[in-house]
Amino acid sequence: MFSAPKGVPDYIPPTSAAFLHVRSTLTRAAELAGYGYVELPVFEDTALFARGVGESTDVVSKEMYSFLDRGDRSITLRPEGTAGVMRAVIEHSLDRGSLPVKLFYAGQFFRAEAPQAGRYRQFHQVGIEAIGIDDPALDAEVIAVGDAGFRALGLTGYRLEITSLGDANCRPAYRALLQAFLAKLPLDEPTRQRAELNPLRVLDDKRPEVRELVAEAPLMVDHLCDDCRAHYELVKAYLTELGVKFVENPRMVRGLDYYTKTTFEFVHDGLGAQSGIGGGGRYDGLMAQLGGQELSGVGYGLGVDRALLAAQAEGVLPEFSRVDVIGVPLARPRGPVWSRSPVSCVPPACGRTSSTAAGR
RNA sequence: GUGGGUGUAGCUCAGCUGGCAGAGCACUGGGUUGUGAUCCCAGGUGUCGCGGGUUCAAGUCCCGUCACUCACCCCA
Known part of the structure; x- marks a missing residue:
């Protein structure tokens, strides 16, 4: 007897109806905000993700489904959506029209991780990207659209966490500062290596003893350059203006290298260990890095599978009746x-x- | 990759200290009924994950193995 590959969910009735409901509710929020749909390939040139997401990230270094096609080209099942959207924008010169370019997508993504509650090897995201405008109002808009999607689902038991990761001006200096701080701490070897590779991640450690050690660590938000600081303050002001509630989490970590300035995450506590139901941020250097113009961008990815779990946990899903009439x-x-x-x-x-x- | 938990009917699960495999739901057939609803009767429900071992006797105890699952890690 066959079974589905490890870590891959089947959605069958009646749950599949709820899955469709969640996905369409999230895409509807993007449509209502004026974003245009892109249907993109599920696999791309491996180098696109390696360069876009970042060689040193876990996603690229050990979680990609890669293979050689018949022409010996290295192909990878997409682990996230932004790099592919950037590629399409550049390839079709969408960035040469009016800005910002506003796009949304929905589909499957793949990461070869150990499966867990809310973490699958094939999972589903709905995402939006807004490209070409530096204005912090755009950051606030993107965040508000994501929040509106979850609210439309009926979710209330989540919180929005935001922070700023700085940019090429201020982050390198902060990173050196943090690494110097961490080097003086009595950390175990794996954590020491993490401090070397991605020092921010150490700030996010779950172990109480480590949290205590890093309690006094320098934070990025205290070392932002003037530009980043002003940007961050405006994002917060706009969110408040829009009535979107948020909490600042200066220790937030994102798994992709391309983020700059604003980053955010929607966190739900009813799912188990995998609590992020969506996240995103600004990625000002990415377009240029992938061979496009020097254009900024901001976007998010929302987890359909996890949003479904959250909706089930909160009991906010409507009754789905398969049929109205039986003959x-x-x-x-x-x-x-x-x-x-x-x-x-x-x-x-x-x-x-x-x-x-x-x-x- | 490293730990914990769980593998018994199609599904959800009982099975206490070894002693003949069980319940509910679902399913099939029949009966009642102007519903394929409800109710009643009857009935498959089974390599007890797999392989060894101990024992007169193993679903139960021991070893191994596989799968699933939760957690670490990581993240949607």
């Missing part, structure tokens, strides 16, 4: 019976009769 035969149907009814309808099945019909 009952009074005599044995003698051929195919198919209803053209505008309501969903189960006609009497061939080869079956009710005991009533059979008895008369």
Whole structure:
């Protein structure tokens, strides 16, 4: 007997109806905000992700599904959406029209991780990208659209965390400062290596003893350059203006290298260890890095699978009825019976009769 | 990759200290009924994950193995 590959979910009735509901609710929020749909390939040139996401990230270094195609080209099943959207924008010169370019997508993504509650090897995201405008108002808009999607689902048990990661001006100096701080701490070897590769991640350590050690560590938000600081302050002001509630989390970590300035995450506590139901941020250097113009961008990815789990945990999903009408035969149907009814309808099945019909 | 938990009917699960495999739901057939609803009767429900071992006797105890799962890690 066959079974689905490890870590890959099947959505079957009745849960599949809820899955569609969640996905369409999240995409609807993007449509309502004026974003245009892009349908992009599920696999791309491996180098696109390596360069876009960052060679040193876990996603690229050990979680990609890569293979050689028949022409010996290295192909990778997409682990995230932004790099592919940037590629398409550049390839089709969308960035040469009016800015910002506003796009959304929905689909499957793949990461070869150990499966866990809310973490799958094939998972589903709905994402948006807004490209070409530096204005912090755009950051606030993107965040608000994501928040609106979750709210439309009926979710209330999540919080929005935001912070700023600085940019090429201020982050390198901060990073050196943090590494110098961490080097003086009595950390175990794996953590020491993490401090070397991605020092921010150490700030996010779950172990209480480590949290205590890094309690006094310098934070990026205290070392932002003037430009980044002003940007961050405006994002917060705009969010407040939009009525979007948020909390600042200066220790937030994102898994992709391209983020600059604003980053954010939607966190839900009802899912188990994998609490992020969506996240995103600004990525000002990415377009240029992938061979496009020097254009900024900001976007998010929302986890459909996790949003579904969250909605189930909160009990906010509507009842999904597969059919509105059931046809009952009074005599044995003698051929195919198919209803053209505008309501969903189960006609009497061939080869079956009710005991009533059979008895008369 | 490293730990913990769980593998028994199609599904959800009982099975206490070794002693003949069980319940509910679902399913099939029949009966009642102007529903394929409800109710009643009858019935498949099974390599007890797999392989060894201990024992007169293993679903139960021991070893191994595989799968699933949760957690670390990482993240949507």
